[in-house]
Amino acid sequence: MQVHTDQTPTTDPLARIVIVNYNSAGYVNRCIDSLLVQTEQRFEVVIADNASTDVDAIRLPDDPRFRLVRLDRNLGFAAANNLAAAGATAPWIVTLNPDAFPRPDWLEILMAAARRHPDAAMFGSTQLFADDPSMVDGEGDRYSIFGLAWRVNYGRPGVAPYYTGEVFSPCAAAAMYRRDVFERVGGFDEAFFCYCEDVDLGFRIRLAGGCAYQIGDAVVHHVSSGVSKQYGDFALYHGIRNLFWTMVKNVPFPVILLTLPLHGLALAYLLAFRWRAQRARTARRAIRDAILGVRHAVRQRRSIQHGRCISVLDLMRAMTWNPIKVKLRQ
Numbered sequence: 468m469q470v471h472t473d474q475t476p477t478t479d480p481l482a483r484i485v486i487v488n489y490n491s492a493g494y495v496n497r498c499i500d501s502l503l504v505q506t507e508q509r510f511e512v513v514i515a516d517n518a519s520t521d522v523d524a525i526r527l528p529d530d531p532r533f534r535l536v537r538l539d540r541n542l543g544f545a546a547a548n549n550l551a552a553a554g555a556t557a558p559w560i561v562t563l564n565p566d567a568f569p570r571p572d573w574l575e576i577l578m579a580a581a582r583r584h585p586d587a588a589m590f591g592s593t594q595l596f597a598d599d600p601s602m603v604d605g606e607g608d609r610y611s612i613f614g615l616a617w618r619v620n621y622g623r624p625g626v627a628p629y630y631t632g633e634v635f636s637p638c639a640a641a642a643m644y645r646r647d648v649f650e651r652v653g654g655f656d657e658a659f660f661c662y663c664e665d666v667d668l669g670f671r672i673r674l675a676g677g678c679a680y681q682i683g684d685a686v687v688h689h690v691s692s693g694v695s696k697q698y699g700d701f702a703l704y705h706g707i708r709n710l711f712w713t714m715v716k717n718v719p720f721p722v723i724l725l726t727l728p729l730h731g732l733a734l735a736y737l738l739a740f741r742w743r744a745q746r747a748r749t750a751r752r753a754i755r756d757a758i759l760g761v762r763h764a765v766r767q768r769r770s771i772q773h774g775r776c777i778s779v780l781d782l783m784r785a786m787t788w789n790p791i792k793v794k795l796r797q
Contacts, residue, residue: 480511480532481578482559482643485551487544489517492524494565494690499528501568507575511557515547544661548639549654552646560649562665564640566690568597576685577643588648588677589669590685591637593629594618597688601625604689607634607681608666611787612722614714614730616666617796619681629683635785636669636679641687644668648677656712658763662702663709670717673785676776700749703742707734707753708760715764716771719779733793 484502488495495514502512511532516522518540527535536551552560559581563569569592577590584590594604603625605618618638619630637643642665652671655664669679711730718726734754742750787793 478509480557481507481509482511482561482574483552483555483557483646484510484512484561484563484574485548486512486514486563486565487517487547487551488514488519488522488525488565489541490519490521491565492519492521496524496526497568498563498565499526499533501571503528503530504571505569505574506572507578510561510574511555513551515542515551517541517543517547543657543659544639545655545659545664546657549657552649552654555646558646559643560646561643562639562641563687564689566597567594567641567687568689569641569685569687573641573685573687576682580680580682580685581643584680586678587680588645588672588675589637589679590643591634591679591681592641592685592687593625593681593683594638594640594687594689594691595625597690600688603629604691605638605640606630606683607679608636608638608669609787609792610635610666610670610785611793612726612729612783613733613790613793614710614718614726615733615793616663616710616713617793619796621796623796627683629686630681631683632681633785634679634681635787636666636673637681639665639668640689641685644672645677648672648675651675656716656767658760659709659712660705662705663713667709667713667716670713671771673782674717674719674771674775674777700746703746704749704753707750708757711754711757712761712764715761716768719772719775719782722779722783 514535516537518538527533580590591607593606596602596604603620603623606620608616609619610616652675656667714726
């Protein structure tokens with residue numbers, strides 16, 4: 468695959484786009500194709516491959532901006548993103564899933580939003596289902612007083628203009644972070660492996676004083692769990708475990724005195740009415756492992772809360788309190 472020479476930038480990149488692959492070369496190739504036709508070409512790309520069996524099928528362009536890092540084992544989404552972001556000098560780190568395919572003006576729109584909102588540290592993209600773009604895959608992430616997080620409007624019909632405004636945090640399937648802030652808070656928590664690592668990162672950036680904007684016109688078509696859905700209850704396990712750690716690390720005192728019992732009630736409700744058979748067993752195992760591994764979160768909590776810049780009241784305003792909105796993913 469060749470890149471048109473008139474599209475190749477000669478200036479320093481505005482963004483480093485990081486893509487983490489695991490056995491999804493077909494998606495990666497389609498993602499690369501979508502980047503090559505971006506109207507904003509001042510970027511570089513680092514693809515971190517988590518020891519995939521199909522890595523040789525990745526068609527890396529003949530373009531010095533694209534680099535493939537082959538890992539000798541599966542480090543997970545969080546650690547591989549950190550590795551791919553390390554050493555960047557561009558002012559922005561952009562995370563992009565291999566199964567997320569941006570529209571040609573996606574990066575240009577995100578950069579324009581960054582100029583309009585110099586106070587923001589994070590920006591999110593509109594995610595539409597790749598196989599049915601009339602349906603919304605997500606419009607940013609919300610976090611509730613129940614210790615649960617979700618992609619806004621997941622699975623709902625959607626038409627432009629899509630939601631633009633503040634959200635709790637962006638979904639890392641297609642998100643942009645100020646590099647200096649990303650580095651200052653330590654990037655993704657590698658103990659999470661994958662799932663909810665973006666909510667945790669967004670939470671820590673928010674505690675450090677940064678806010679997040681969802682940009683409706685910055686659109687990607689997302690397969691949605693195109694990589695992980697082939698691995699059974701993998702997402703359920705990591706989602707439950709990591710949400711508990713996110714709460715323990717980030718929710719400040721005295722709010723956690725309310726969130727912790729509400730989180731327990733929410734899990735009890737889901738176990739009683741939503742999860743059955745194998746999924747219930749997976750959920751119970753995730754809860755057990757979350758509790759057994761909580762020391763990691765407690766250790767991090769001390770430094771996170773010590774460096775908190777946002778007031779408890781402002782954080783409470785940013786959280787969702789209405790249980791109906793939690794249930795309906797609004």
